[in-house]
Amino acid sequence: MNDLFPIFIKLENLQTLIVGGGYVGLEKITAVLQNSPNANITLVSPEIRFEIREIAEANSRINLIERKFSDDDLAGQDLMIVATNDKEENKRIARIARKKHILTNVADTPDICDFYLSSVVRKGNLKVAISTNGMSPTLAKRLKEVLGEALPDNLETAMEQLKAVRDMLKGDFAQKVDELNRITAVLTEKKTETK
Numbered sequence: 001m002n003d004l005f006p007i008f009i010k011l012e013n014l015q016t017l018i019v020g021g022g023y024v025g026l027e028k029i030t031a032v033l034q035n036s037p038n039a040n041i042t043l044v045s046p047e048i049r050f051e052i053r054e055i056a057e058a059n060s061r062i063n064l065i066e067r068k069f070s071d072d073d074l075a076g077q078d079l080m081i082v083a084t085n086d087k088e089e090n091k092r093i094a095r096i097a098r099k100k101h102i103l104t105n106v107a108d109t110p111d112i113c114d115f116y117l118s119s120v121v122r123k124g125n126l127k128v129a130i131s132t133n134g135m136s137p138t139l140a141k142r143l144k145e146v147l148g149e150a151l152p153d154n155l156e157t158a159m160e161q162l163k164a165v166r167d168m169l170k171g172d173f174a175q176k177v178d179e180l181n182r183i184t185a186v187l188t189e190k191k192t193e194t195k
């Protein structure tokens with residue numbers, strides 16, 4: 001049973017803190033920017049991988065701080081990903097963040113995370129996020145590949161056309177819903193066998 005509530009966040013409206021600039025820090029900042037290129041990110045870490053430096057050089061919304069985490073770094077932050085290689089320090093940072101109501105992901109300790117990152121299939125405006133409830137990130141990654149292949153490339157055109165119809169439809173809400181359901185019914189109709 002997966003009790004996680006999926007939401008799609010506008011990170012450009014929030015402040016995101018990443019603690020730890022190693023391999024996992026790099027993976028997480030990459031995942032954030034692939035989805036939300038306008039995210040405001042502060043990354044604090046005594047050692048910072050050169051790939052992260054390159055990303056930050058090209059993006060004025062990314063602020064690198066080259067030292068160990070200090071409790072003051074939490075001021076003004078909304079969301080945090082903790083990815084140092086010091087498990088106890090990761091837990092301590094998460095405890096302080098909890099008191100400040102900052103939503104926290106701790107890369108090496110799923111139990112104390114407020115949220116998990118997901119594997120993401122993207123086709124234009126369509127985005128499908130996959131969660132295995134922390135059971136197997138590798139399966140999530142593979143499913144992303146399978147779904148990416150299975151979803152047709154012309155979905156963007158279909159979405160654009162449906163948006164045009166949606167914008168055009170007059171009448172009350174119930175009529176609009178009926179009409180949009182009628183037009184898209186073909187997507188869920190079972191194929192009838194032909195001889």
Ligand SMILES: C[C@@]1(CC(=O)O)c2cc3[nH]c(cc4nc(cc5[nH]c(cc(n2)[C@H]1CCC(=O)O)[C@@](C)(CC(=O)O)[C@@H]5CCC(=O)O)C(CC(=O)O)=C4CCC(=O)O)c(CCC(=O)O)c3CC(=O)O
Pocket residue numbers: 027028031105106107108109110113115116117118119120130131132133134135136137138139140141144
């Ligand atoms: C709970 C969660 C918390 C979180 O990080 O948010 C978490 C936790 C942990 N991951 C670990 C390992 C790996 N993680 C990946 C990859 C991804 N991990 C991601 C998410 C999540 N990972 C969250 C649950 C997601 C879900 O519900 O499915 C993805 C989907 C999203 C992203 O990170 O952007 C991204 C794939 C993106 C893509 O490509 O589509 C790979 C594979 C690879 O890199 O190829 C491996 C190695 C193989 C393996 O272990 O499977 C370890 C053990 C560390 C150790 O042993 O030291 C822990 C800690 C633990 O489980 O204790």
Ligand SMILES: NC(=O)C1=CN([C@@H]2O[C@H](COP(=O)(O)OP(=O)(O)OC[C@H]3O[C@@H](n4cnc5c(N)ncnc54)[C@H](O)[C@@H]3O)[C@@H](O)[C@H]2O)C=CC1
Pocket residue numbers: 019020021022023024025044045046047048049067068069083084085086087089106107108
């Ligand atoms: N959730 C996930 O997807 C995965 C999680 N992990 C876990 O993530 C953790 C980090 O792994 P890596 O990035 O490979 O390690 P790493 O050794 O490459 O990087 C750790 C980074 O943390 C920094 N750091 C150490 N103490 C710090 C402090 N007090 N404040 C700020 N930064 C500090 C270091 O300078 C370094 O840049 C490990 O515990 C690992 O088990 C590993 C693989 C996948």
